[in-house]
Every structure is written in structure tokens, then in C-alpha cells.
Amino acid sequence: MILELHEKIKSKKISALDLIKHALKSIRSHQKENNAYISILDHHAELKAKQCDEWLSVKGNLPNYLHGIPFSLKDLFITKGIRTTAGSAHLANYIPPYDGHVSEKLQSSQAVLVGKTGCDEFGMGSTNENTPFGAVSLPGHPQHVAGGSSGGSAASVAEGSSIFSIGTDTGGSVRLPASFCGLVGFKPSYGVVSRYGQIAYASSLDQSSPLAIDVSDIAVVMEELSKSDPRDATQVYQSKHSWVDVIKQQTGKKGLQGKTIGFHPALWNSCDPEVQEVGASWMKHFQSMGIELVEIPMPSFEHAVATYYLVAPAEASANLARYDGVVYGYRTPKTPNLESLFVKSRSESLGEEVKRRILIGTFALSSGYSEDYFAKASKVRRLIWNDFKNAFQKCDFYFTPVCASTAFLKRQFNKIPMDPLKDYMNDIFTIPVNLAGVPAIALPTGVSSQGLPLGMQLIGPTFSDQELLAFARNLELELPIDHGAKNHWKDFL
């Protein structure tokens, strides 16, 4: 869709200001119900859009596909001079003096930032309810969550107030809300996008990840995100081709024939019947298009949730040690000594789930327990990596659902009492991907009988990101994929 809009802006059939005004109008009509945004940047956005239009009048050309395109950023991305809260009371008034990689690259491409979106505090959650800034609703379904932790990002695209959004995916935090909101969510391989200026949750798992209406838009955005950045030493891979060229070479059925997709029935048994049905119908489509299906077991997956909920909190406990009330962030008003300044500043401002994960992680790394918990989990992580390595010797991509169900009811509408461990189980299909650092894409499949969107996941080998996107793009052209959110922009297409 972005490529089409780009042509329209370039030929002056529409202006950047028209698009931004439409986005801001959409924010105004939906913010109360959906709560997608923590900060709305209306003045900033209008000013930028005018600058975009002036550029075109003066220079007569557009340097970038994203020129004038409205987008949102999860409030976990550092933005110079723009409040960045990480969804936490601790950083409620934090105004970064610098730009992170994602903000820098997108803003220099002349894309227009319309707002910073809501998320679970520090990215810790799958419902977007773990934050003092309030839950985010699934657009059109006020009793349901948009998913998390990048729930605001997903809702912003689904409600039509931004054309794409960047979230962070540590254990599924982009793919899950994409699936709940009927969008495409792409987690690149670990090492493709710089993490500089992405507020850290679990450094070996975090990856900046775009959400958009279709696969083509994901590729356009990846062109910017994947740009080289010396400030993150783990950004070790530069793709061979232009991401947009990869998508432009779409071949439809030809690009699908002869490919092999791995799956395993055991992974589907625990899913809601409707999720199983959609999966089965997609697999039938695969076969009819000449894609070979191979049953490949993933024995380590049964340990993925336990592994993740030791490794991620362990890393979080170290990363969040910096929030001590000294250099920036919340400081408790009156304390007798420095030790209690640390303890009270942290205890008064960090949320319940964040504290829970810090406790788990501190325990897993503590003397006497680290060998049995953190070290053991890190070895099981290698088993998960090995399972993927072996699978990709037999197949090109691996197929799973994104989640066993459609969007959850908000806690206030759910009669079952909250159980953190049960919540963690929702991440079973997305977590192994982060533990192994491989790329994965969530694709929308349409809606359930209750009208709730659901998504399917394709996983590829390390650094097969462009092949995976090309394959997903071809699938998107051949399968009855629902791009409902596109309707919000129909007047401009």
C-alpha cells in the first residue's frame, strides 16, 4: 500500500498533509475507546507533513518511499525531545536527549511520526494491561485486548491512525498483537536491526519489528530499519539485496511452487478448534499451489516457555537495575540514605509484572541457583536452536499458529482469576523464534465466527529474512488474506 501512496504523493494527486490530517482525525475519533497512544504528536506531525509537501514543490522529487507516510512508534523507542515512557511510571516524564536508531532512520526518511503507542511496561506482557497508562482495546471490540506487548502499535494501524508502526518483539510482542488485530507482523532475525535506542528488556531476545497492513509495506519499512548502525555490536548482518526490490520481483504462484513447509500436528492439538481449522485450510492451499508439506517434530518446544521465563527475566533483572532513581527517571521524594533511595525509587514506580520478572531473574542468577536455572535454561536454548537447524535442513519454512486462540477478554471482563503462569503459556508458538534468533512473520487469515481476527506464523532460517518476506508476499497474492485495515485509506488509493 505504501508504494501506491508514494506514487500518488509524487504525482501530487494527494498530499502528505492530507494523509496526516486523516491520521490525526482517526486518532481523535478512536483514542478514547482504543487508547492506542500514550503521546499524540499532532503539532509535530502537521509541521512535518507541510515540510514534506514543500520539499516536493521545491525539489520536484521524493528521495524515499516513506516520504510523508504517517507512522507510530511503540513508546519503548527513544525519541529525541519526545517523551518516552516505556509504558512505565518510572519514566513517565523522561524526555530523551538523543534519538535511537529506529527513530533516526525513519524520521530521516521523512516518514511522519504521529504518536508514541501504548505497551506493557518495558514490553513485559501479552495483553497490554501491565501498564499505568491503561489497557489498549482491540479496535471494534472494546471488551477484548489488542494483544501485547506492542498492543498500541497494532491498534494504531488497525484503527487507521498510522500506516505502519514499529514495535519490539522479545517473545512474540509484535506477532501476537498483529495476529489479534488482523495485521502483518514481522520479527527479523536477531542481528538485522540495530537495538540502539530501543529500551532494553532482554538483550539477547529483543528485536525491533514492524507491523503493517500487508507484506509489501513491511519490506518498504525494513529497507530503513535494516540500515547499518555501528552503535549496536550485535547488528552483524547486512542483506544482499534491496528489500523493496525483493518485493517488486513478486512472482505469485511461481515463487511458491517447489517450496517445502514443515509443520507438526502435535503443535496444533492444544489450539482452539477454529485456529486448527484455519491452519488445516491453509495447508490444503499450500498443497494445491505445489508446496510440499513435511511433518517435522520440534521436541524442545515443550520446554520453550520455561526456558524463556528464566532467560528473559534474568536479562531483564540486569537491564532494569539502572532504574534506581539516580541519573534519570523517578526518584522517591524523601529518604534517609542512598540504599533506601534505590529501594524506594524502584519499588514505588515499577509495576507488579515488572517486579515479578525482576524477582524471577534475580533468583535464576543468584548464587546457589544459577547453575540449575539460568545455566540449564541456556543449554535448553541450544536444543531449541538445534531443532530449528535440523528442521531447516528438511524444509524452507516452518508453519505454526501465532497463538492458540483469538484475542483475550480484558481482565475486567474475564471471570477466570489472573494467573501469571497461564498468561506465559500464550507465548508458546512465538517464544522459540526469539530464543533461536530466527525470523518469523505473522500473517492475517481473516476473522473467527465471533468476528475476531486470527493469524498464522511462518518461520525461516537465520538471515533468510528476505526469502521469507518474498514467500509471504507471494502467498499474500494467492491466498484469501484479509487486509481489513486498508479500507481506512481507501480515499487515498
Next chain:
Amino acid sequence: MNMKVNVDKNLLKHVAQLARLEFSESESDEYVKNLSNLLKYADGLQKAPTEGISPLYNPVEEGLMIGAKIQKGTQWENVKVSEQPHLHIDTEKKSLSVGEVLSNAPDQLENQIKINAVIEEL
């Protein structure tokens, strides 16, 4: 092997101290329950066959070689360690000014961050 760590208020207090956190009585009860449930579940990991398996701490350990192989087509495993692909070398670069760094400081005095007295007057 079954770990069966007994999570009680004392253990929670010890861990909270390490993490520089404190809780009310009712919060403590809840966290004891949560931590206990999670560790009981995590004990299932002991069944995973990890004998002779080396830990994977970060996917970049594998990604570095895979990436270089795709980009340069070399079987890096056969190349001398010193010539194998590595993370980029840190180079010195101008950073933020003192004023910018202090722009979010909760309390400051003469271009420095102000905290409670650490050494008491004699």
C-alpha cells in the same frame, strides 16, 4: 532430578534485597505464590536432555558465522580464529554534553547529580 526449591518469605526477602525491591505483606504472599508456581513449572526443564550440550547465551554466537558465510561464501570454520568474523570494534566518538546528560536528572548541583550524603560528617 527434581529441584523442589522451597520458596518462602525468607527466600523472597533475600531475592528482593538483591534486586533492591521491597514489598508489603500482602504483595509478599502473592510473589511467594507466583515464584513458587513458576519454579515448580521450570523444574520440568530438568527432564530436557542437555548432557554434552553447550549453552547458547545469544543467537549472535551462531549468527555471526552464518551471516558471514551467506555474504562471503567462505567456510569460516576452517579459517584461523583471528581471521574469523567478529563483532565490530568499538571506536571513540563524541557523546552527549553534560547538560544533555543531566537534562533528566532528578536532582543536580553544579553540573553533578545530587544524591543523599554517603559519608556522614565526623
